[in-house]
Amino acid sequence: MADRRTGLDGTQPSRISRSAQRSVSSATSARADFQFPTGTAGLTNTRTRIVGERTGFLADTIISAVQLGRSIGGFLRRVFVRLAAVITPLGWTMLALVPLSLLFGYLIGWIELIVVGFAGGALMIIAVVYLVGRSSIQIDLSMPHRRVVAGESAVGEVMIANTGRRRTLGVTIEIPVGKALAEVALPSLRKGRSFTHNFSIPTARRGVVPVGPVRTVRADPVGLVRRELVWTEVSELFVHPRTVAIPSMSTGFIRDLEGNPTRDxxxxxxxxxxxxxxxxxxxxxxxxxxxxxxxxxxxxxxxxETRRSHLMIALSLASADYANDDEFELAVSVTGSLGIRAIRDTRTVTVVASEDTPEFAKHKVFAVRMLSTLTGTRLLDDLAVVEHTESALTITDVARVAADRASGVSVAFLVCGSSVTRQQLRAASTKFPLGVEVVAVVCDPESAPGLRRIAGLSVLTIGYLDDLKQSLARASAA
Structure with missing residues (x-):
């Protein structure tokens, strides 16, 4: 009987086992549902921050409303940005005065104020009409020369062509030239016609002059609205420092296989x-x-003994080494003249300039800036952007750093202003090894050109750039 109750084939135990399995499965599902009640459990995004883990109709309605509000807000933001770029400060003032004039005019019965409100509204409507439409034109900006010498004339050319089927109405073209602004009144153009206008670019001082972008301006006569369209990119004009042609330095200063041998x-x-x-x-x-x-x-x-010449030109960018800006400009021109002559003579040349110390640095930064000497044009491009600063290294520190970094130097030119004393020049020359010919070029427009020797150091004083040629010839003969 016991065997019959328990079942030799295992039927009753199997039924109990399946019940137990269903109970365990139900308990596991309950625990799983308790731990993960929805599919958003453990998710962190905008929806969960707003409605949590709710997934009902109300939660979906709230999320839809938020999405609609964001879409409307983005649209209004884009509209406001477009309006802010079109409406001038006078236009915003008129937008504020028109409703206020109408409101207070009707409240207090002031007819003149009501008339002002309607007149302002009419002006706003007329101003908007000026912005309707877009001209079918093509504008190109070109410059015949991208590099000029300071003082030479430079021009830019803007060409406007009508590419549409209708006559274009006259618009105003603005061309930023450095810190200035050139305006061109574009006449009406028939289909297929073009208009070319040349404008001058200031080149009184060396530097890089940005030209463009060219933009068209459409505005109402009162100045309530203004619409600008950019047509070209920014172009750059390099204004190089003035240089002078000096004789070849193969003899006298520099000694190599093509020049004179050394005395060693x-x-x-x-x-x-x-x-x-x-x-x-x-x-x-x-x-x-x-x-x-x-x-x-x-x-x-x-x-x-003969050795390959290595010419070094060190330019001081410290404001303390110059009495005024004219001396610094003369020093930059001297550096360019010496560097171009060495490059044309196919000499190994290194041109360095002072490096600036950061404004809040605790210690002075002993470093120099290497200028490009691949070609004379690249060198003049770098010289076009150098400026003197108060925190730049003086000529003595520049000589110290340059002497440590450059090896095999035959001749070193130290270019500075009249504020540098003889003791400082002498100290700068001692930074170079023995056998290196050190020549200091002092730029002083108020003094006569001269040459003097200070304990193995040649000091050239020039008042004008043209004096460099005679001073170098005199120093080479000495």
């Missing part, structure tokens, strides 16, 4: 100097056999 003697080079008696350690290939046979003593060739 060497046992192996290409510039023959003299014959001397053989000494232990000399190479046998340098023995001069004809002289040996004639004298009966081994004679070897003695050479003068």
């Amino acid at each position: 003697l060497s046992n192996n080079d290409v510039s023959f100097h003299a014959l001397r008696e053989y000494m232990p350690g000399d190479e046998r290939r340098n023995i001069h056999w004809k002289s040996t046979a004639r004298t009966g003593t081994y004679m070897v060739r003695q050479f003068e």
Whole structure:
């Protein structure tokens, strides 16, 4: 009986096991539903921040309302941005005065105030009419020359063509030129016609002059609204510093394989100097056999050492080294003249300028700025943007940093103003190794050109850029 109740085939135990499994499954589902009541559990986004984990009709209605409000807000924001770019301050003032005039005019019965309100409204409507439509034109901005020398004339050209089917109405064209603004009144153009206008670009001082973008302006006569359309990108005009042609520096200052050899003697080079008696350690290939046979003593060739020239030009950007802006401009022109001459002579040249110390730095930053010497144009492009500052390194510090960074320098030019003393120039020259010819070029427009020697240092004083040529020739002869 016991075996029959329990079931030898396991029927009754299987029924109890399935019930237990259903109970366990129900409990597990209940726990799962308790832990994750909705699909938004654990989600953090805008919806959950507004309605939490609710998914009913009311929650969906609230979310739809929020989405609609955001869409309307975005549309109104775009409209306001467009209006803010079109309506002038006078137009906003008129928008505020028109309803106020009508409101107070009707409240107090002031006929004149009501008339002012209606007149202001009429003006606003007429002003909006001026903005309707878009001209079918094409505008191009070009400059014949992208690089000019300071003082030379430079022009830009703007060409307007009618690409539409109808006659274009006259509009005003604005061309930003540096800090100035050039305005051009565009006449009416028939289909296929074009109009070209040339405008001058100021080049009194070196620098980079941004030109453009060209934009058309449509405005009402009163000045309530103004619509601008940009047609071109910004172009840049490089105004280079003035330079002067100086003679080649292959002789005198610079000594290399193509110039004069140095006075240092060497046992192996290409510039023959003299014959001397053989000494232990000399190479046998340098023995001069004809002289040996004639004298009966081994004679070897003695050479003068030659080395590849390396020209360095250091420009001080410290305001303390210059008495005024004219001295600094002259120094920049001197640097450009020396650098271009060295580049044309295919010399190895390095041009450095002072680096600025950050405004809130605790210590002085000893560094120099390397200017490009790939071509003369690249060098003048870099010189067009240099400016003197109070926190830049003085000429003494520039010489110190430049001497540490550049190796194999043959001649070093130190370009500065009249505020630098002789002691400072002497201290700057001592930063370079022995054998380096140091030449200081002092720019002082109020003094006569001259040359003086200070303990192995050549000091050239020039008052005008043209004095550089004669001063260099005098220093080379000395």
